[in-house]
Amino acid sequence: xxxxTISKSSLLELVDDAGRSRRLIGPVKRKDHFFYEQVSxxxxxxxxxxxxxxxxxxxLFPPHETLFAFKSADGSFETESILNDEPTVLVGVHPCDLNxxxxxxxxxxxxxxxxxxxxxxxSTFIIGVDCPRPCAEGVFCRDMKGNEAAGGFDIMxxxxxxPRGGDDLRYGVVFGTPTGREFIxxxxxxxxxxxxxxxxxxxxxxxxxxxxxxxxxxxxxxxxELLDRSYDSLLWEATARRxxxxxxxxxxxxxxYCFNISDDVDLSLKSGxxxxxxxxxxxxxxxxxxxxHNFRPKAASRLRHRIYRKAKWIKEREGIAGCVGCxxxxxxxxxxxxxxxxxxxxxxEK
Amino acid sequence: MPMLEQPFVRRHGRNLYEPxxxxxxxxxxxxxxxxxxxxxxxxxxPLDHHPGQFVQVSxxxxxxxxxxxCSSPTRPDTxxxxxxxxxxxxxxxxxxxxxxVVGIRGPLGHGFDVDDLHGHDILIVAGGLGLAxxxxxxxxxxxxxxxxxxxHLLYGARAPEEMLFQNDLTLWRESKEVNFHATVDRxxxxxxxxxxxxxxxxxxxxxxxxxxxxxxxxxxxxxxxxVVLEVLARRIPQxxxxxxxxxxxxxxxxxxxxxxxxxxxxxxxxxxxxYGELKALREAIQ
Numbered sequence: 185x186x187x188x189t190i191s192k193s194s195l196l197e198l199v200d201d202a203g204r205s206r207r208l209i210g211p212v213k214r215k216d217h218f219f220y221e222q223v224s225x226x227x228x229x230x231x232x233x234x235x236x237x238x239x240x241x242x243x244l245f246p247p248h249e250t251l252f253a254f255k256s257a258d259g260s261f262e263t264e265s266i267l268n269d270e271p272t273v274l275v276g277v278h279p280c281d282l283n284x285x286x287x288x289x290x291x292x293x294x295x296x297x298x299x300x301x302x303x304x305x306x307s308t309f310i311i312g313v314d315c316p317r318p319c320a321e322g323v324f325c326r327d328m329k330g331n332e333a334a335g336g337f338d339i340m341x342x343x344x345x346x347p348r349g350g351d352d353l354r355y356g357v358v359f360g361t362p363t364g365r366e367f368i369x370x371x372x373x374x375x376x377x378x379x380x381x382x383x384x385x386x387x388x389x390x391x392x393x394x395x396x397x398x399x400x401x402x403x404x405x406x407x408x409e410l411l412d413r414s415y416d417s418l419l420w421e422a423t424a425r426r427x428x429x430x431x432x433x434x435x436x437x438x439x440x441y442c443f444n445i446s447d448d449v450d451l452s453l454k455s456g457x458x459x460x461x462x463x464x465x466x467x468x469x470x471x472x473x474x475x476x477h478n479f480r481p482k483a484a485s486r487l488r489h490r491i492y493r494k495a496k497w498i499k500e501r502e503g504i505a506g507c508v509g510c511x512x513x514x515x516x517x518x519x520x521x522x523x524x525x526x527x528x529x530x531x532x533e534k
Numbered sequence: 535m536p537m538l539e540q541p542f543v544r545r546h547g548r549n550l551y552e553p554x555x556x557x558x559x560x561x562x563x564x565x566x567x568x569x570x571x572x573x574x575x576x577x578x579x580p581l582d583h584h585p586g587q588f589v590q591v592s593x594x595x596x597x598x599x600x601x602x603x604c605s606s607p608t609r610p611d612t613x614x615x616x617x618x619x620x621x622x623x624x625x626x627x628x629x630x631x632x633x634x635v636v637g638i639r640g641p642l643g644h645g646f647d648v649d650d651l652h653g654h655d656i657l658i659v660a661g662g663l664g665l666a667x668x669x670x671x672x673x674x675x676x677x678x679x680x681x682x683x684x685x686h687l688l689y690g691a692r693a694p695e696e697m698l699f700q701n702d703l704t705l706w707r708e709s710k711e712v713n714f715h716a717t718v719d720r721x722x723x724x725x726x727x728x729x730x731x732x733x734x735x736x737x738x739x740x741x742x743x744x745x746x747x748x749x750x751x752x753x754x755x756x757x758x759x760x761v762v763l764e765v766l767a768r769r770i771p772q773x774x775x776x777x778x779x780x781x782x783x784x785x786x787x788x789x790x791x792x793x794x795x796x797x798x799x800x801x802x803x804x805x806x807x808x809y810g811e812l813k814a815l816r817e818a819i820q
Binding site (some may be wrong): 251252254256259260261263265267291292295296297298299300415441442443444445446447449453456458460463465470471472473474475479480485489492493496497500501 | 549550551552553555557576592594595596597598599618620621624633634635637780781782784785787788789790791792794795796797802816817
């Protein structure tokens, strides 16, 4: 069910309004590729983008983030928490990346709440835009249920008239949060959906289901079971022969949230900062302890760890899959290792 | 334009990455590699930990590393750490003198469930540096002695000069509260005790009652398998065997991913596990 419909031009006006006092981030075309970037006006955004090379993760969990500042004082030390809660509007997020945000929300705020993530997340307003068809070859978002927006947005926009481009395009809008509802209703720019709109929305969803191919003979709910039987497969070793352990898959993944923590000191040696940086489980030293023992010394054990984490363990722990099927890891892989191929080969071993 | 503040539950609380200052009360050299530190929080609060938990020790400007607490919460005036010099942070910890200040986050992780141990006979088997984390439990048992049945403690080290807590060892050897035995792999000329791996000490303990005995095993992975075998041969149920794992840890709160062993975060669900749980974890004991 749709909550409202809104013309693309009205939506962009609203975004411009919101962006006046907030950081505005969305897909921008750079040569042949799209990237999430900060812009000053909504007209610089291309909401008919295919896919962004990287997900919007960096705006919620930046590659480098200060955790606190410290200074020595009277033989002891003092710390000062550094949190960033700059008001932000994130526009044009596809369902795969919305699902990735859902996972980050859960992973960072449950059990122990990470205040740094929460501060950014709570001050970010997210406008999702649906994709009527696969954004690229090789994506397996249908298998991972990554192509259905299940949350992580304040409003979700479905391009009802089809992506013809131009200002005549209308979006069917679904509210995800009370804030999203307020955003649309306050302006009165939206309209109540008509019976025709609802029918168009049903047609849209039907066509979308057919547009996305099934890439793996399992869906995301059955993958944990498939992997249960695959721990000792030779495939890990065989695939890992090509792996350079470069971590490109981790870097490009919208759900990878592992990090390292390190200190920087000022030249005075009296003050400094502790911060975190993205880390990658494929890098050789990721599980190495002091004294040199490495709990995952081989590329094969690290590769298996990544696939298990994405398709089994995170789902079992967080209730949300660790993979959204965006295939950015496959595109980024310097050795052409392909997760769809891995899943298919494991399925054949059955 | 309305406020676009998110309807997230604003969970107040500490920044979990910020350490609290603690002052070094005393430093004792244990071996060439290990020092023994006694610490006290500047705000006077006790650490309030369970035996088997750990803390993240910060040398601000250098970094942080996870260290097991080696003293019992029954001795709350200070808390103690045994630190092996093995990397950048521990190198700096070894330069600390009394009155110096370090940062502490914790207690972290899941320690020994002492309530499950109360009322049972206890066998503790420690190897090498593994004596440090179980020392918190040993002290606890000795301080709460009436709540436990018979108490056996076996300790194996590579060489006499690598043995930790020599004062404690002497105490335990003479104590009637604990049946303590130690062995070394490589004896020196002064060594008068047993020689051989820690499993050879099993001949020193009387028969164990499988129904009432809890076993704690902490040591290097290679030791673990052999000791578990010995314990299982004495018909101890797998759920009554506990052990503590070592992993790389950065955040200590189940976020950063470094300590993950298969699907568990050692910093959250561990470092203390029941053997029954660990068996399913292929990466846990290699």
